[in-house]
Amino acid sequence: MHASDLTDITLADARDGLAAKRFSAAELADAHVAAVAAGRSLNAFITETPDQARAMAAESDRRIAAGEARPLEGIPLAIKDLFCTEGVLTTAASHILDGFRPAYESTVTANLWRAGAVMLGKANLDEFAMGSSNMTSYHGAVENPWRRQGDNRPLTPGGSSGGSAAAVAARMALGATGTDTGGSIRQPASFCGIVGIKPTYGRCSRWGIVAFASSLDQAGPMARTVRDTAILLGQMAGHDPKDSTSVDLPVPDFEKALDQGVRGLRIGIPREYRIEGTPPEIEALWQQGIAWLKDAGAEPVEISLPHARHALPTYYIIAPAEASSNLARYDGVRFGLRVPGQTLDEMYENTRAAGFGAEVKRRVLIGTYVLSAGYYDAYYLKAQRVRARIVEDFRNAFEKVDAILTPTAPSAAFGLGDKMDDPIAMYLNDIFTVTANLAGLPGLSVPGGLSAEGLPLGLQVLGRAFDEETVLRVGHAIERAAGFTAKPASVGGAA
Amino acid sequence: MSLIEGRTGSWEVVIGLEVHAQVVSHSKLFSGAATAFGAEPNSQVSFVDAGMPGMLPVINAVCVRQAVLTGLGLEAEINLVSVFDRKNYFYADLPAGYQISQFTRPIVGKGTIVLDLAGGASRSVGITRLHLEQDAGKSMHDQHPTMSYIDLNRSGVALMEIVSEPDMRTSEEAGAYLKKLRSILRYLGTCDGNMEEGSMRCDCNVSVRRPGEELGTRCEIKNVNSIRFVMQSIEYEARRQIAIIEDGGTIRQETRLFDSGKGETRSMRSKEHAHDYRYFPDPDLLPLILTQEFVDEIKAGMPELPDAKKARFVAEYGLTPYDAGVLVGEQENAAFFEAVARGRDPKLAANWVTGDFFAFLNKAGKPIAESPVSAEALGGLIDLIRDGTISGRLAKEVFEAMWETGKPAAVIVEERGLKQDSDTGSIEASIDQVMAANADKVAEYRSGKDKLFGFFVGQVMKATQGKANPALVNEILKRKLAG
Numbered sequence: 001m002h003a004s005d006l007t008d009i010t011l012a013d014a015r016d017g018l019a020a021k022r023f024s025a026a027e028l029a030d031a032h033v034a035a036v037a038a039g040r041s042l043n044a045f046i047t048e049t050p051d052q053a054r055a056m057a058a059e060s061d062r063r064i065a066a067g068e069a070r071p072l073e074g075i076p077l078a079i080k081d082l083f084c085t086e087g088v089l090t091t092a093a094s095h096i097l098d099g100f101r102p103a104y105e106s107t108v109t110a111n112l113w114r115a116g117a118v119m120l121g122k123a124n125l126d127e128f129a130m131g132s133s134n135m136t137s138y139h140g141a142v143e144n145p146w147r148r149q150g151d152n153r154p155l156t157p158g159g160s161s162g163g164s165a166a167a168v169a170a171r172m173a174l175g176a177t178g179t180d181t182g183g184s185i186r187q188p189a190s191f192c193g194i195v196g197i198k199p200t201y202g203r204c205s206r207w208g209i210v211a212f213a214s215s216l217d218q219a220g221p222m223a224r225t226v227r228d229t230a231i232l233l234g235q236m237a238g239h240d241p242k243d244s245t246s247v248d249l250p251v252p253d254f255e256k257a258l259d260q261g262v263r264g265l266r267i268g269i270p271r272e273y274r275i276e277g278t279p280p281e282i283e284a285l286w287q288q289g290i291a292w293l294k295d296a297g298a299e300p301v302e303i304s305l306p307h308a309r310h311a312l313p314t315y316y317i318i319a320p321a322e323a324s325s326n327l328a329r330y331d332g333v334r335f336g337l338r339v340p341g342q343t344l345d346e347m348y349e350n351t352r353a354a355g356f357g358a359e360v361k362r363r364v365l366i367g368t369y370v371l372s373a374g375y376y377d378a379y380y381l382k383a384q385r386v387r388a389r390i391v392e393d394f395r396n397a398f399e400k401v402d403a404i405l406t407p408t409a410p411s412a413a414f415g416l417g418d419k420m421d422d423p424i425a426m427y428l429n430d431i432f433t434v435t436a437n438l439a440g441l442p443g444l445s446v447p448g449g450l451s452a453e454g455l456p457l458g459l460q461v462l463g464r465a466f467d468e469e470t471v472l473r474v475g476h477a478i479e480r481a482a483g484f485t486a487k488p489a490s491v492g493g494a495a
Numbered sequence: 496m497s498l499i500e501g502r503t504g505s506w507e508v509v510i511g512l513e514v515h516a517q518v519v520s521h522s523k524l525f526s527g528a529a530t531a532f533g534a535e536p537n538s539q540v541s542f543v544d545a546g547m548p549g550m551l552p553v554i555n556a557v558c559v560r561q562a563v564l565t566g567l568g569l570e571a572e573i574n575l576v577s578v579f580d581r582k583n584y585f586y587a588d589l590p591a592g593y594q595i596s597q598f599t600r601p602i603v604g605k606g607t608i609v610l611d612l613a614g615g616a617s618r619s620v621g622i623t624r625l626h627l628e629q630d631a632g633k634s635m636h637d638q639h640p641t642m643s644y645i646d647l648n649r650s651g652v653a654l655m656e657i658v659s660e661p662d663m664r665t666s667e668e669a670g671a672y673l674k675k676l677r678s679i680l681r682y683l684g685t686c687d688g689n690m691e692e693g694s695m696r697c698d699c700n701v702s703v704r705r706p707g708e709e710l711g712t713r714c715e716i717k718n719v720n721s722i723r724f725v726m727q728s729i730e731y732e733a734r735r736q737i738a739i740i741e742d743g744g745t746i747r748q749e750t751r752l753f754d755s756g757k758g759e760t761r762s763m764r765s766k767e768h769a770h771d772y773r774y775f776p777d778p779d780l781l782p783l784i785l786t787q788e789f790v791d792e793i794k795a796g797m798p799e800l801p802d803a804k805k806a807r808f809v810a811e812y813g814l815t816p817y818d819a820g821v822l823v824g825e826q827e828n829a830a831f832f833e834a835v836a837r838g839r840d841p842k843l844a845a846n847w848v849t850g851d852f853f854a855f856l857n858k859a860g861k862p863i864a865e866s867p868v869s870a871e872a873l874g875g876l877i878d879l880i881r882d883g884t885i886s887g888r889l890a891k892e893v894f895e896a897m898w899e900t901g902k903p904a905a906v907i908v909e910e911r912g913l914k915q916d917s918d919t920g921s922i923e924a925s926i927d928q929v930m931a932a933n934a935d936k937v938a939e940y941r942s943g944k945d946k947l948f949g950f951f952v953g954q955v956m957k958a959t960q961g962k963a964n965p966a967l968v969n970e971i972l973k974r975k976l977a978g
Contacts, residue, residue, distance in 0.1 A: 083549075084548060084549045090548070092548070097548070100548070102547070102548070102549070103542070104542055104547075104549075106549060206549075206551060206779075207549065207550075207551050208549040208550075209549050210548045210549050211548070211549065211779075213778075214778035214779050215778035241553065242551060242553060243551050243553075243779075244551065244552065244553050244554065244779060244780050244781055245778075245779065245780075245781060321775060322775075322778055324583075324773075325581050325583050325592070325593055325773070325775070327592075328583060328585065328591065328592020328593060329546040329547075329548070329590060329591045329592045331585060331587075331592060333587050333590070333645070334545060334546070334547075334590060335547070344586075344587055344643075345585075348585055368773065371583070371773035371774075371775055372771050372773055373771045373773070376773075376774075376775070380775060
């Protein structure tokens, strides 16, 4: 088999191919290591780990030969550089974590390695996962492998899991881990034409993941098909006693759920998501998605999420508040960057001034402000109250419907560096996604079609808490109907 | 009411105490790291305690149980739902940049503590709350000329912060409060109360006012580490505040330190950023929800506490409230007393335990567990007094010998020939001798100078080398002197 054939297959096909010994884990790893090297211009990886990949693949081949293959045996993955990996540089795309090699492995990645997966490297992201464009990475922006038709200017892969999304879309990895605090898996999945799911809060352990906003952060998989995503999620998820917010529930067989179809499911269409100024093609795709599900036997039901319009401002109070606290530990005392000063305070100030980028500083300042005495009630407390209302909206909605369908993002991928001078315009990228984080619900993005400029557009499926199975079923039905086969030109797609 | 006389009149001191009591547990509040005292710096630190990226806290059930037990011991409300908050501030010994504490919803609410005051008096002081929080690390400023070293061994150790109402009015009351609190904590086994090792630390809030007026501005004296220093610092601080106000000044609310060498409090360098802690509920921890069954089960296993024991000692043994109070201060002392008193005269037992026994113990600076005289041995001595083998006076000599040699009382009495002489014949003979030798005094006595009786007793005891049974001496002397 050609190396490009080994990188252009699905994760499920790779699994079956390895099991049938049509190729070895070593060949699969080599092909991906080569693709990672060949794709360096996209800047999707901060750290490549080819030696580790080959060593892990060799172990996989040994196990396959011995008939001891594990569920993800030999599957090469990209790991968002927000997951702590033992002995491997972990940066959160920030200068302040200079040289940080954790002495521990995050629970999610440990689960993946235990299942036999192979690590290709640490994927680039927005600094501390704060951003929707990947422009805030200290290690430079990631480029989206997609280009507009007839226009070679680089585009954003979205963020914050932009490196993960670009790596999967550009056939550098069969799948990747992401984290999603306000849409950081779903929006880049949408921009890069791949699938990504933010599971229910508590489904995947947060232990060993560099925290951004603890009550919103959730790890999830990104891959090129819904099936691949389901397979990965099954291995990432599970109860972890080291994370007090991890839920002790059995992990269903997500892959099995896909074949159940959507006949008889009621699909909620929230009227509040018809936002003025949304491009017509986004609206058209949404209608198309509704039609596909109807054709597949589901029943669209108009629903109301009356507090949804408050979700974005609520999110941009709670997330910075938690971030300002979570990022206090980066003080130059124990690890990472230290810039000396005459006094302890001066050392903190110098270190944090040099170590954090503009977007991180902006959010830390906002967070410090909304938590400060005299403003706490007006901002943080009020935001928590609105959050409770949003949760209630969804609870009411899910009494009537089984899943909710919306667009993932208000646009296709935009130009690299665009919107950087307008934080509010940038924050609007999360307008459809943040509600799921505030309510802790599962949300999936699946490619639905192409924009007029030939760029991927995603549809979002939201579900009940811990009902990823229904979300994946609905996503699978859309995927089938959409028949999305487009690829970036760089990997053989139509230019 | 106790008042301090100033230059311009009387002042009332208002005192509230915040005690940080280290929870007795094998591991920290939110990590599995150990908590032993005196370990090598940074040898008891987990990734969680060091605030490493991606680390998450998990509540230690033992610490929760200890806090509930303490709350019950303080007759306080147990809150079945409590919340852990983050208290955000920067300091090198605070690795995560925040302390996990309880702010608006503590695990224990209002309670009461009864103070034992001089002369057997007692009074109640309100407890405002008890909450759980993590300790910070320790900065060591003397290891390097320009840098400070950080020891994170204490980082994450569970503390109970026990806050009193501003109900105390004198430094003696503050001292009595700390003694009583420490006693309760030790009875419960929830804190060892060892102030020298820092497992119990006290912040004192002190203000002064004219009697009946509104509360004055308070100053907080941080981290005082002995009951004596707490009392000294309050005395000093109250007089300092009175002097300022009487000189026309005003008290600025501030944090002060107590310099035990100089016996004075002084202003702490104020930290600008320390004023706004930016509390908010810790998103890494769910609210702590307890069941009433859990609380009831802990309550059912509670030991008898000092107040109940004191009441029982008064009722059951007929002790004075003062003696009972002294005996119940430490659980070990009370148990020792009860072992001595078992089957014996409890008052005699109490006198011996609180008298000679405690005096020797204090002088030797030993804990009761290391006493060379066991409860059984002391009981043996009391038995010899009871059955008339030795006199009370001789018993003191015997006790001293017991303390020095560790031998039982009977053995010492035997070895040293200290047995009391209760032979009326020989006592009579000694009395006759004494009366013959002091015929003039006998005449004086018989003419009405009955104060001389003591003189005759002394002479007889001297003649018998103290061995004569004092009761018999009294009886026979009286008869013979009466003629």
